[in-house]
Amino acid sequence: MTHPVHKTVQCISPAGLHTMAYQEWGDAHNPNVLLCVHGVTRVSDDFDRIARELSDTYRVVCPDIVGRGRSGWLKAPQYYVVPQYVSDMVTLLARLNAETVDWLGTSMGGLIGMGLASLPGNPIRRLVLNDIGPTLQAEALARIGQYIGQEIKFSSFDEAAQYIRAISLSFGTHTDEEWHKLAADVLRQDADGKWMRHYDPGLAQPFLTATPESVQMGEQMLWAAYDAMTCPTLLIRGEHSDLLAPETAAAMTQRGPKARLIEFADVGHAPTFLHTEQITPVREFLLAE
Known part of the structure; x- marks a missing residue:
């Protein structure tokens, strides 16, 4: 398709x-x-390339998590948190009438997958975690929280696209055409014709209200979730990732589902799956007998 x-x-x-x-x-x-x-x-369009390539084998479903892209916004931004997203995914799976599901989650999408995969009786058969783990680097979280909440508007698409490219350099090397797509997918025009990012600025609230204690508690809960997982798990790490530390990735190969680890060279946070060399190991893992 x-x-x-x-x-x-x-x-x-x-x-x-x-x-x-x-x-x-x-x-x-x-x-x-x-x-x-x-x-x-980010948005569901990030997976266009890999979805197209795997649609001969799978029914591939790519949601816009609430507050992003074509989805609605929450009336109360404090609910922009993983438990709410897990709940939304359960609703989606009921709509799909899917008894089992394979899962590819990038960053936050991986945390949502971990949350679901840790629950007794969950439907996840195989899980791919893209550059994410239970321990998140505080510096990276601060960086993300800072730029999420900025309501920046641009007078032209090119200006907005340059901004998206600048904050996304850790995605690694891409062609100008690929950068254009990565920008176009997350930009929209407001009523005045200004270009802005396609999400609710309220997403920043949980980041901005986090305390060292809440971050530590969240990390403990994520490790407990990871240790409860039993499905075959592939962990992908960008070589230069500032969100998934090498020590965390190594620990994930020894605990819980004992993930198989693959590291992509010359990429930070996070690999985009726009290139064959990134798609192939995911396809092989998902389709392995």
Whole structure:
């Protein structure tokens, strides 16, 4: 399939109902489902290349997590947290009528996958964690929190695209065409024709209200979740990642599901799966007998 079908599902938070948009590639009746879940300020379109390539084998579903892209925004931004996203994914899986699912999660999308995969009776068969683990580097979290909350507007697309490229250099080497897509996917125009990022600035609230104690508690909960996982797990790390430390990645190969670790050279946080050399090991892991 060369183009996805765009759909929506209604989800609920303590603040009320919200809409989650998702893209679906491949045969809608295929029982082999792959869920691809993006990072904190990204969108479902990030997976266009890998979804297209795997749609001959899978029904590939790529959601816009609430607050991003084509999805609605939460009325109360304190619920922009992993437990809410896990709840939304359970709603989506019910809509898909999927008994089992394989999962590819980049950064935040990986944390959501870990949250679901740690639950008894969960539907995850195989899990790919893209440059994320239970221990998050404080400097990287501070960097992310700082730029998420900035409401910056640009007078032209080119100016906005240059900004996206500048804050995304850790994605590694890409062609100008690929950078254009990476920018276009997360930019939109407001009513005045100004270009801005395609997410709710309220996403920053959980970062800004975090304390050293809450971060430490969150880390303990994430390690407990990881240790509870039993599904085959592939961990991908960008060689220069500032979010997933080498020591954390090494520990993840020894604990819980004892993830298989692959490191991509010349990439930071996070690999984009726009290139064959990044797609191939994911395909091989997911389709292994």
